[in-house]
Amino acid sequence: MADVPEVLHTDRRRAESFGGVAEAYDAARPGYPDEVIAAVLGDHRPVRVLDVGCGTGIASRLMAAAGANVVGVEIDARMAGVARRRGTAVEAGPFEGWDPGGRRFDRVTSFQAWHWIDPVAGAARSADVLDGGGRLCLVWSGADLPDDVAGDMRELYQRWAPELARPQNPDPPEVEHEFAGVFAGICADGRFDDPQVHSVEWSSTTTAEGWAALLATQSNHIALPDDVRAGLLKGAVEVVDRHGGLMTVSTTTVIVSATRR
DSSP states (O other): OTTOSGGGGGOHHHHTOGGGGHHHHHHHSOOOOHHHHHHHHOSSSSOEEEEETOTTSHHHHHHHHTTOEEEEEESOHHHHHHHHHTTOEEEESOGGGOOOTTOOEEEEEEESOGGGSOHHHHHHHHHHHEEEEEEEEEEEEEEEOOHHHHHHHHHHHHHHOTTOSSOSSOSOOOHHHHTHHHHHHHHHHSSBOOOEEEEEEEEEEEEHHHHHHHHTTSHHHHTSOHHHHHHHHHHHHHHHHHTTSEEEEEEEEEEEEEEBO
């Protein structure tokens, strides 16, 4: 799973790099199928949700549309500004030091963002604000490209950015390895039941330009020199175009959840 290792939260330059592409991020990043949102929210609605690292509010909006009452927390003011314009209530600042003001929640969620949170402090803050029986739900997605496209993409990255070991969204995660730090942070708190894992398989179709736009919002691509990033993204468009201009991306979304005692 891309960027899941628990040490990544210490790289604040990358963690707070998304604001410079906030509007593009909101336009290019995929949403989630109904099955993922239902797995997070459960059967009892409305649910009080605190969405941590909500970014531009992509998942927040989906949860709200499903009947939840959502408050977001986002460290980057530029990302938070887009979320507010799209209708999500967002409070700015780092989650680890966020003041809930006495509020309680049924869910603390984090979609593609918990790797930017200290896993121990984040779990503790989540336990502080969850009612008994509430759940912490941490969500990541990994995608597979068609084999022929993936082969050409590997060659492209070897030419432009060989330091990126996983050039496109990675293979579906190996849970025991990728989430060891996440599990440890939850278990260290002592107020959660053992974490559980649920996976949802889904697919979507994207254009060459859509795939390049998505890559341009990933922190390891944002960090590249401008000329390297431009060459890489242009090459990604050419690769997909050589294979018909459209491709089906197979995605595994993993939900790591734990119930507050």
